[in-house]
Amino acid sequence: MVAPDGPYAVEERTTAQTIADQLREEIIQGAIRPGQQINESLLAGQLNISRGPLREALQRLCQEGILISRRNYGVFVPVVKAHDLREIYEVRESVESAAASRLLDGSQKQIKDTCEVLRKIVGEMAKQVAASDWQATARLDAQFHSALVAGTGNSRFIRIYKTIAAESRMCVVGLEVSFPGMADLVQEHQKILHLLEAGDRNGLLEAVRRHIQNTVEDLAVT
Structure with missing residues (x-):
């Protein structure tokens, strides 16, 4: 039986991990500053990707604590206290x-x-x-x-x-x-x-x- 997600989902997960790694490094190096909001639409356009893998990448980083999600506001780089x-x-x-x-x-x-x-x-x-x-x-x-x-x-x-x-x-x-x-x-x-x-x-x-x-x-x- 073929898995419901099919080969495309595997490719998307790989893309999401690559994006997460790239964003993590940019945040760590300070290219994306503390307190800055992640503009999902702009970022997807810059990376020339669909929003699916980007959202998965952002979710991964939120789970790691590298980003924080504020309901009804968006995703931000946390400010370290x-x-x-x-x-x-x-x-x-x-x-x-x-x-x-x-x-x-x-x-x-x-x-x-x-x-x-x-x-x-x-x-x-x-x-x-x-x-x-x-x-x-x-x-x-x-x-x-x-x-x-x-x-x-x-x-x-x-x-x-x-x-x-x-x-x-x-x-x-x-x-x-x-x-x-x-x-x-x-x-x-x-x-x-x-x-x-x-x-x-x-x-x-x-x-x-x-x-x-x-x-x-x-x-x-x-």
């Missing part, structure tokens, strides 16, 4: 700590492979900090933590973290800041890497906690 910041980073701390602990329970190869990825990111981060390129540094910071979580190989950790990582990057864009402690970022990430390599569970979990708390404190005072 102080309480949002603290909630987002509280969840990040929980997920990253659990992932770090899970990673240490894995194989030595798993840890080694993850450390190799993290080392390359830290090296590139040092270059961007020296060049005072905040945007590049922020992207590398996000890559470091995503790579740490990805190292577990746990698809659910990775899926959960993808959403919360996007929201945390929105905090930086939405609050229009650069960390006052930008110069300390490389050292903090290097410490996390070193403790992971050493297999120091307590030290690693404390370093992750302290790093995230430092970020919250830096963002909260700006």
